[in-house]
Amino acid sequence: MRIIPYILLWVCIPILAQEEQPNYARMAQVFTEQYNSGNYDGIYELYDVGMKKAFTRMETRDFFGVNVNSLTGRIKSMQFLGLRDGAHVYRVEFDRSMADMVISLNAQNQISGLFISPPKPLGAPVIERNITPMTLPFEDEWFVYWGGLTEAQNYHVREMSQQYAYDLLMVKDGASYQGDPKKMKVILLLERRYWLHVMRG
Secondary structure, three states, X not given: OOOOOOOOOOOOOOOEOOOOOHHHHHHHHHHHHHHHOOOHHHHHOOEOHHHHHHOOHHHHHHHHHHHHHHHHOOEEEXXXXXXXXXXXXEEEEEOOOEEEEEEXXXXXXXXXXXXXXXXXXXXXXXXXXXXXXXXXXXXXXXXXXXXXXXXOOOHHHHOHHHOOEEEEEOOEOOEOEOOOOOOHHHEOOHHHOXXXXXOOO
């Protein structure tokens, strides 16, 4: 299965199962029609002012033409899954792949946010605690740069496959380097620096 490698806007809020709103259903239909016809300028015209500033017409053409359509093909269906803080989440079936798409509309029914990601399993059990015994592959004292259960503590929680990942550094006198930070050779004990990824289950 191919995975779409780019996003337009990140929306990271739990899905709340509710009914699809008519304006979103219409937008999903229009978006599908524009995408399948290769009218990426038409998709650009669906954006609000903020989206048009963030992603130019040319970037929109390249994104959907080169990074999406060439990898996945045409859209076969868009299934409504639920809501994320008002935005609608759809399971999109392409010719050669599946993806989850989050669409947010403003009061004028223009696209104010759009996020495409690999599909998340539906109804997957939530594991509250990893029960696998583990030991760290190093000794001494290390600094947890990113680590924890909230997004403020650990940006990895945005992605299900990385929710229990930790980024670890060695720190001395408040810094992870000595001398000029632009030179890699001055990073403290570079050969002992690890990124430990502890996955669910």
